[in-house]
Amino acid sequence: MARVRFEAVTKRFGRTNAVDAVSLDIRRGEFLALLGPSGCGKTTLLRLIAGFETPDAGTISFDDTIVGQASRSVAPEDRGLAMVFQSYALWPHMSVAENVGFSLSVRRVARPERERRVSEALAAVGLQDFASRRPHELSGGQRQRVALARCLAMRPGIVLLDEPLANLDTHLRETMQREFRRFHGESGATFVYVTHDQTEAMSMADRVAVMDRGQLQQVGHPRDLYREPSTEMVARFVGRGMVVPVEVERSHDGFCEVRLDGLLVCVLGAAKEPGPGLACLRPENLEIAAPGDDVLCGPVVDTSYQGAATIVTVLVAGVGELRVQHTGTPPRLGEQAGVRVLDAWLLPS
Amino acid sequence: MADAALPMAPRLLPRRLLPDGEGLILLAVVAYLALFTLWPLGRLLAEALAPNAEGELLGLLRDQWQSRSFTRALQNTLEASAFATVLSVALGTSMAFLLALTDVRAKTALTFVLLLPLLIPPQITALSWLELTGPSSPILNLLGLAAAPGTTNPLYSREGIVLVMGIEHATLVFLAVRAGLRHLPRDLVEAARLAGAKPLRATLSVIAPLAFPSILAGAALAFVSAIGNFGVPALLGIPGRYPMLTTLIYRRLNGFGPSILGEVAAIAVVLILLAVGGLALRALFSRWSRSAVERSSAPLQPFALGRARLPVEAGIWLVLAVIALLPLTALVASSLTPALGVPLNLHTATLDNYRFAIFSQAASHRAFMNSLMLAAATAVVSAAIAIPLAYLSILRRRPLARALDLVADTPYAIPGTVLAIGIILVYLPPLPGLGVSIYGTIWILLVAYLARFLTLALRPVTAGMETLEPALDEAARVAGAGPLRRIWSIVLPNVAPAAAAGGLLIFITALNELTVSALLWSSGKETIGVMIFALHYEGNSPAASALATATVAITLLIAFALGLLGRRLPDGAVPWRA
Ligand SMILES: Nc1ncnc2c1ncn2[C@@H]1O[C@H](COP(=O)(O)OP(=O)(O)OP(=O)(O)O)[C@@H](O)[C@H]1O
Numbered sequence: 050m051a052r053v054r055f056e057a058v059t060k061r062f063g064r065t066n067a068v069d070a071v072s073l074d075i076r077r078g079e080f081l082a083l084l085g086p087s088g089c090g091k092t093t094l095l096r097l098i099a100g101f102e103t104p105d106a107g108t109i110s111f112d113d114t115i116v117g118q119a120s121r122s123v124a125p126e127d128r129g130l131a132m133v134f135q136s137y138a139l140w141p142h143m144s145v146a147e148n149v150g151f152s153l154s155v156r157r158v159a160r161p162e163r164e165r166r167v168s169e170a171l172a173a174v175g176l177q178d179f180a181s182r183r184p185h186e187l188s189g190g191q192r193q194r195v196a197l198a199r200c201l202a203m204r205p206g207i208v209l210l211d212e213p214l215a216n217l218d219t220h221l222r223e224t225m226q227r228e229f230r231r232f233h234g235e236s237g238a239t240f241v242y243v244t245h246d247q248t249e250a251m252s253m254a255d256r257v258a259v260m261d262r263g264q265l266q267q268v269g270h271p272r273d274l275y276r277e278p279s280t281e282m283v284a285r286f287v288g289r290g291m292v293v294p295v296e297v298e299r300s301h302d303g304f305c306e307v308r309l310d311g312l313l314v315c316v317l318g319a320a321k322e323p324g325p326g327l328a329c330l331r332p333e334n335l336e337i338a339a340p341g342d343d344v345l346c347g348p349v350v351d352t353s354y355q356g357a358a359t360i361v362t363v364l365v366a367g368v369g370e371l372r373v374q375h376t377g378t379p380p381r382l383g384e385q386a387g388v389r390v391l392d393a394w395l396l397p398s
Numbered sequence: 399m400a401d402a403a404l405p406m407a408p409r410l411l412p413r414r415l416l417p418d419g420e421g422l423i424l425l426a427v428v429a430y431l432a433l434f435t436l437w438p439l440g441r442l443l444a445e446a447l448a449p450n451a452e453g454e455l456l457g458l459l460r461d462q463w464q465s466r467s468f469t470r471a472l473q474n475t476l477e478a479s480a481f482a483t484v485l486s487v488a489l490g491t492s493m494a495f496l497l498a499l500t501d502v503r504a505k506t507a508l509t510f511v512l513l514l515p516l517l518i519p520p521q522i523t524a525l526s527w528l529e530l531t532g533p534s535s536p537i538l539n540l541l542g543l544a545a546a547p548g549t550t551n552p553l554y555s556r557e558g559i560v561l562v563m564g565i566e567h568a569t570l571v572f573l574a575v576r577a578g579l580r581h582l583p584r585d586l587v588e589a590a591r592l593a594g595a596k597p598l599r600a601t602l603s604v605i606a607p608l609a610f611p612s613i614l615a616g617a618a619l620a621f622v623s624a625i626g627n628f629g630v631p632a633l634l635g636i637p638g639r640y641p642m643l644t645t646l647i648y649r650r651l652n653g654f655g656p657s658i659l660g661e662v663a664a665i666a667v668v669l670i671l672l673a674v675g676g677l678a679l680r681a682l683f684s685r686w687s688r689s690a691v692e693r694s695s696a697p698l699q700p701f702a703l704g705r706a707r708l709p710v711e712a713g714i715w716l717v718l719a720v721i722a723l724l725p726l727t728a729l730v731a732s733s734l735t736p737a738l739g740v741p742l743n744l745h746t747a748t749l750d751n752y753r754f755a756i757f758s759q760a761a762s763h764r765a766f767m768n769s770l771m772l773a774a775a776t777a778v779v780s781a782a783i784a785i786p787l788a789y790l791s792i793l794r795r796r797p798l799a800r801a802l803d804l805v806a807d808t809p810y811a812i813p814g815t816v817l818a819i820g821i822i823l824v825y826l827p828p829l830p831g832l833g834v835s836i837y838g839t840i841w842i843l844l845v846a847y848l849a850r851f852l853t854l855a856l857r858p859v860t861a862g863m864e865t866l867e868p869a870l871d872e873a874a875r876v877a878g879a880g881p882l883r884r885i886w887s888i889v890l891p892n893v894a895p896a897a898a899a900g901g902l903l904i905f906i907t908a909l910n911e912l913t914v915s916a917l918l919w920s921s922g923k924e925t926i927g928v929m930i931f932a933l934h935y936e937g938n939s940p941a942a943s944a945l946a947t948a949t950v951a952i953t954l955l956i957a958f959a960l961g962l963l964g965r966r967l968p969d970g971a972v973p974w975r976a
C-alpha cells in the first residue's frame with residue numbers, strides 16, 4: 050500500500066507530449082481510474098508509475114521516496130508493484146501455477162510458502178483446478194483471472210491495470226469488475242485502473258482522473274465529475290453532456306441565472322461576473338414539452354430508440370442540437386417540439 | 399487537484415555510477431563484437447588506406463590498383479561473376495516460375511534438390527564437377543563418353559568457373575524470385591485472366607514485370623556471392639591459370655607470408671567495395687519489389703499445365719539431374735574407386751578411401767576432428783551470444799544493440815577472404831598483456847568463425863524474438879526479475895527452437911568452411927575444407943571425394959533434423975523456408 054505522487058511530470062515521444070505537466074496524488078489504498086479517449090496518454094502515465102518510462106521532467110514518488118525523475122529512475126523490477134496487462138502477458142511456456150509463482154521464486158520465497166501462496170491466489174480467483182494447465186488451454190476470462198492471481202500472489206502495495214477487460218465480452222466484464230472491487234477491498238493495495246470506458250470507471254473507482262491530450266482535466270469522485278465537470282472536455286466526455294453557450298445574468302449561492310437563446314434559466318454553478326459562459330446540459334435533465342414561450346423550440350431532427358427511453362434530437366436555433374431523453378411516444382421527425390431545461394451546470398470559467 | 403504537500407522532503411535517489419545489469423550485458427556483447435569483428439575490419443581498412451613505402455597518401459591502394467596482376471584478376475572476377483550471374487538468373491528464375499506458377503508435381507522433392515547448393519559448399523561442388531567431367535569420370539566412362547586419359551579437364555577454365563558458380567548461385571535467385579512470386583496478390587492475375595489473357599500471356603504481362611525487381615535482387619546477391627567465392631576459383635581457376643581476386647590474395651599470402659599483408663589488404667578493399675555495392679543494389683531492388691505490391695492477399699493459384707505437364711516435369715528433372723544429381727553421384731562413385739584410373743564396378747568398389755581419409759591418415763583425421771570441434775564451439779557460442787543481443791535489440795529496443803545487429807551481419811556479407819585478412823592483421827602480433835600470439839593455433843580459426851557466422855544464429859533468434867510480445871518481458875520485470883533472470887526464464891524457453899536452428903545452421907556451414915580456413919590454417923590445425931583441397935591437389939581425388947562425401951552426409955543429416963525442427967519455427971528462421 051503506497052501513495053503515488055506525480056509532480057509536474059512530462060513525458061515526450063518525439064514532438065508529442067504523451068503526458069504533459071501532470072500533477073496527481075494517488076492516495077494510499079485508493080482505487081483510482083484513469084479515464085480518457087484513445088491516445089490521451091493513459092498507458093504512458095501507467096508505464097511511468099511502473100518505471101518502464103522515465104519522465105522527461107518532474108518527479109514521481111512512492112510515499113516519501115522519489116522513484117522516477119529525468120536523471121535517474123528505479124528499475125521496474127525494484128519497485129515492488131504488480132501489473133495486469135491488456136494482453137494478460139501470461140508466459141506461454143509456464144503452467145498457470147508457475148506463472149503465479151514466478152515473482153515469488155524470483156524473490157527466493159521458500160518452496161512451501163510459495164506453494165501455499167500460489168494456491169491461495171488461485172483459490173481466490175476460483176482456478177485451483179487449473180494449476181497445471183498452460184495459458185493457451187484457458188478461456189479469455191480464465192486467463193484474465195490468472196493474470197490477477199499472478200498479481201495477488203506478489204502482495205504488492207500498488208496494482209496497475211491497463212484496460213484489463215477490453216478483450217472480454219460484456220457479461221464477463223461485469224463479473225470481473227465486481228471481482229476487481231472485491232480484491233481491491235481485500236488486498237488494501239492502491240489500484241490504478243486505466244480504461245476508456247466511463248461506465249466502468251464510474252462504477253468501480255473511488256476517484257476518477259480524466260485525461261485529454263496528455264493533460265489531466267479533472268480528478269474527483271465519479272458523482273462530482275458527472276454533476277460538476279470543470280472543463281468542456283469532461284462535460285462532453287462524461288455522461289454524454291452537451292456544452293452550450295449562455296449569457297450569465299446573475300450569480301448567487303451556488304446558482305446562476307443565465308440566458309439560453311433568450312430564455313432565462315436557473316443553473317447550478319458559480320460565475321465571478323456576468324457575461325458569456327458555457328453550460329453543460331444532459332439528456333436526462335431535459336424534457337420534451339409543447340412548444341411555447343417558456344421553453345426552447347425547434348424541429349425534431351432525429352429520434353433514436355434506446356429501450357427504456359428514446360433520445361429525441363431537437364435543433365434549437367442559437368443553441369445547437371439538443372439531445373433529450375424522452376419516455377412515452379416520441380414526436381415525429383420534422384415536427385416542432387419544445388425543450389424544457391430541468392437542471393444544468395455552469396462550467397467554471 | 400493535488401493533495402496537501404508531502405509531510406517531509408522526499409528522499410533522493412542515489413546517483414548511479416555503474417551501468418545496471420542490462421547495461422553490463424550490452425557491454426559484454428559490444429566487447430565481443432568489437433574484439434572479433436569491428437577491430438579486424440577496422441584494422442584492415444586502416445592498413446589498406448595507409449601510405450606506401452614512399453609515403454604517398456593512399457599509396458598502397460594506388461600501387462596495387464596499377465599492378466598488372468591485380469587488374470587482370472579484377473577483370474577476370476568481374477567477367478566470370480557477370481557470366482555466372484546470367485546463368486544463375488536463367489536457371490533460378492525459370493525454376494522459380496515453373497515451381498511457383500504451375501501445377502508440376504513433387505514440388506517438395508524438386509525444391510530440395512534445388513536447395514542442395516545451400517548445404518554443399520562450393521569446393522565440394524567444384525570437386526564433384528571435376529569428378530563428373532574428368533577423364534576418369536566413373537559416369538562418363540560408363541557411357542563411354544569420357545575424355546582420353548591424360549587430357550586436361552575442360553573445367554579448368556573460365557567457362558568451368560562460370561558453369562559451376564552459375565549453378566551454385568542459381569539457388570539464391572530461385573529463393574529471391576520465389577519469395578517475390580509468393581507475395582504477388584492473386585487478384586491481379588485473376589483480373590488479367592478475366593480480361594481474356596491466357597495463362598502464358600498473364601504470366602508475361604502481369605507476373606513477370608511485377609517479379610522483375612525480385613529477379614534483380616536475386617541477381618545482385620548471386621553476383622556478390624560470385625565475387626567473394628573462393629572454393630570454385632581455387633579448385634578450377636588456379637590449375638586453369640585464371641586468377642580471380644580471392645585466389646590472387648590467397649596465392650600472395652601463401653607465397654610471401656604476412657609481410658605483404660598491407661598489399662593484400664588493399665586488394666581486399668576492392669572486394670569490400672564490390673560486395674557493398676552489390677548488396678546496396680540488392681536492398682534497393684528488394685525495397686522496389688515490396689513497394690510494387692503493397693497489398694497482401696491470397697497467394698497465386700498455380701496454372702494447370704494440362705497435357706504439357708509430363709514433358710515439363712521431365713524437362714525439370716533432366717536439368718536438375720544434370721546440374722545437381724550427376725555431379726554428386728560422380729563424387730560418391732569416385733570416393734568408392736580403389737585408385738585413380740581403376741574402373742569402378744561392384745567388384746572394385748571399396749570403402750578404403752573413407753578409412754584412409756577419416757581415420758588412418760593423420761592430417762586428414764585431425765582435420766575432421768578440428769572441423770567438428772570448431773563447428774560445435776562456434777554454434778554453441780554464437781547461439782549464446784545471439785540470444786542476449788536479439789533480446790536487447792528486439793524486446794528492449796536498445797539503439798546500441800540495434801546497431802550491433804548490423805555489425806554482426808557484416809563479416810558474413812563481405813567475402814570471407816577479406817575477413818581472414820583482418821583477423822590476421824589483428825591476431826598475428828602477440829595479444830596485448832598475454833604476450834602470446836594465437837596465429838598458428840586453432841584459436842585464430844575459432845575467432846574467425848565466431849566473427850563470420852554469428853549472423854546465422856542471430857537471424858533465426860531475431861525472427862523468434864519478434865514473435866514474442868514485449869509485455870511478457872515487462873511482466874517479468876514487474877515481478878522483480880533482473881535481466882539475466884528474464885533472459886533465462888522468459889526469453890530462452892521461447893526462443894530455444896530458433897536458437898537451436900541457428901546453431902545447427904552454423905554447424906553445417908562451419909563444417910564446410912574453406913575460404914577463411916584456407917588463409918588461417920597451419921600445419922596440425924587443418925580443417926575439412928582445407929584437407930579436401932589439399933588431397934585433391936596431391937592427386938588423391940578418391941580420398942578427397944571420400945572426405946567430401948562424408949561431410950555432405952553429415953550435413954544432409956543435420957539439415958534433415960533442421961527440417962523437423964523447422965515446423966516449430968517462425969517464418970524466415972531457416973533460409974530455405976523464407
Ligand atoms: N513508445 C512510444 N513511442 C512513440 N510514441 C508513443 C509511444 N507510446 C505512446 N506514444 C504516443 O503517446 C501518446 C499517448 O499514448 P498512450 O499509449 O499513453 O495512449 P492511451 O491513452 O493509452 O491510448 P489507448 O486508449 O489507445 O491505449 C499517443 O499519441 C501515442 O502515439
Ligand SMILES: [Mg+2]
Nearest residue numbers: 091092093211
Ligand atoms: Mg493504452
